[in-house]
Amino acid sequence: MLNAIKQHGYWQIIHDFMQSHPVQRDDHLLALIRKVFDDGKRYSGYVVESAPNDEYPYTVIYEDKGIETYTSVELLELLGSTLAFCNPIKRLQYHAQLVDYTFWIFPNRLAQVYAKLTRPYSIDAFEHHSGFSRKATRFYSNVNPVYGRQIVGKAVWANPDFPEIPKFLKYFLKEYDKDPSKTSLMVVLPLWTDKPWWKLLHRFRVLDVIPRGSNLFSMPYVQQQGSTATAGRPTLWHTLVLYVGAEYHPERLWKVTQGARNRSSPSEYQRLRLVQKMSLVLSGDAVIDAHSIAHLLTKLQT
Numbered sequence: 001m002l003n004a005i006k007q008h009g010y011w012q013i014i015h016d017f018m019q020s021h022p023v024q025r026d027d028h029l030l031a032l033i034r035k036v037f038d039d040g041k042r043y044s045g046y047v048v049e050s051a052p053n054d055e056y057p058y059t060v061i062y063e064d065k066g067i068e069t070y071t072s073v074e075l076l077e078l079l080g081s082t083l084a085f086c087n088p089i090k091r092l093q094y095h096a097q098l099v100d101y102t103f104w105i106f107p108n109r110l111a112q113v114y115a116k117l118t119r120p121y122s123i124d125a126f127e128h129h130s131g132f133s134r135k136a137t138r139f140y141s142n143v144n145p146v147y148g149r150q151i152v153g154k155a156v157w158a159n160p161d162f163p164e165i166p167k168f169l170k171y172f173l174k175e176y177d178k179d180p181s182k183t184s185l186m187v188v189l190p191l192w193t194d195k196p197w198w199k200l201l202h203r204f205r206v207l208d209v210i211p212r213g214s215n216l217f218s219m220p221y222v223q224q225q226g227s228t229a230t231a232g233r234p235t236l237w238h239t240l241v242l243y244v245g246a247e248y249h250p251e252r253l254w255k256v257t258q259g260a261r262n263r264s265s266p267s268e269y270q271r272l273r274l275v276q277k278m279s280l281v282l283s284g285d286a287v288i289d290a291h292s293i294a295h296l297l298t299k300l301q302t
Contacts, residue, residue, distance in 0.1 A: 033060050033078050104217040105133045106159045106188055110241075113272070114186055114207055115155075119247045121186065123151060125158040125168065147171055152178045155245070159188040166197040173200060176244065184245025191238035191293060193286040201242065202284025208241035208275055209296055238297065242282070250276040271300055 033045045045062035058070045070078065105128075112135075115121055120136075125146040127139035135157040140146035142161070146168070152175050160168045169187075176183045186207070192198070210216050213234045253276055278296050282289050 033062075035062075035078060104159065106135075106217060108133065108135065110208070110268075111135050111157065111186075114241060114243070115157075117207065117249055117252055117276075118186065118243055118245060119155045119184060121157040122154045123149075123156045125151075125156050126160045126164070151175050151183065153182040154184075156183075156185045157187075158185060162190070165189065165195075166200070169197055169200045181246050184243065184247065186241065186243050189240050189242060191240055193290045193293075198286050198289070199284045201282045201289075204242040204244045204282050205248065206240060206275060206278075206280040206282065206293070206296070207243045208272060209293065209300065210235070210239040210241070210271075211297060211300065212236060212238050214239070238293075240293075250279075274299055 033047065034042055035045070036042045043062040043064055043066070045060045045066075045068075047058055047060055060068050060070065062068070111121075115135075122136055122138060123146070124134045124136040124139035127134045127141050129141040129143045131139050131141075136155075140149060146158075151172065156172065158168060158172075172185055176185065187204075189201075191209075216235050216239060253273060275296065278299070280292055280296060282292075
């Protein structure tokens with residue numbers, strides 16, 4: 001049955017989700033999905049239909065003939081979690097072809113502004129395996145994970161893959177509590193208050209809020225001489241930059257940004273200034289935090 005239907009590859013799904021530079025990759029790599037259902041069994045399936053303008057644009061047919069539809073974000077989460085079912089060799093083979101499509105690069109310029117308001121990063125927890133866009137000298141990737149590494153006493157930068165968010169937050173907070181005076185985290189997260197991991201954020205300060213529709217992230221594409229970043233499609237959700245740690249110096253903002261103001265938009269500078277003025281620390285309660293952030297976003301739009 002599946003052979004009679006056009007099957008969609010990873011490259012095409014990611015291209016639909018976020019416009020990227022043309023790449024030279026294996027066009028025959030199919031979008032294999034593996035999912036554990038309510039009966040506890042794991043089923044494999046393939047993306048067989050793509051209708052980007054629909055509310056649930058991607059259709060997956062599973063091996064038991066079951067059919068499900070997903071949003072772009074849901075499908076990306078499934079693509080990421082599929083890697084967890086693979087043996088190490090197969091996982092590396094997937095990473096060799098997928099990392100360039102699933103890895104989203106946060107602007108170095110903005111990341112360094114945040115560092116000057118807090119402290120320089122000593123670890124980048126979720127970098128491309130080549131390290132070409134790293135925010136710190138020491139970095140980890142999907143091929144060389146951060147879990148089990150020494151992060152106590154370190155200033156960590158993290159822009160985690162969606163499926164990694166709950167695991168990473170739990171791991172970091174366990175390590176953070178060993179020495180909160182010397183350990184810190186700057187983390188980039190989507191504004192998804194309905195996720196179970198939101199309650200883990202009750203100690204985090206909102207350092208920045210980037211509204212949906214911003215051309216924030218970029219994606220790497222591979223050339224013969226290495227990896228290069230290319231601009232992506234506007235974001236489909238609000239993005240938060242959160243910080244937990246002892247060192248926080250909002251009074252540095254004017255000095256930090258005055259040299260960069262000609263290179264950045266005035267709205268960006270005004271956004272950072274307003275967010276610091278609001279001094280919002282999350283409670284971990286989804287309803288309370290959603291209301292507080294909505295109020296902040298309203299201020300940003302006026």
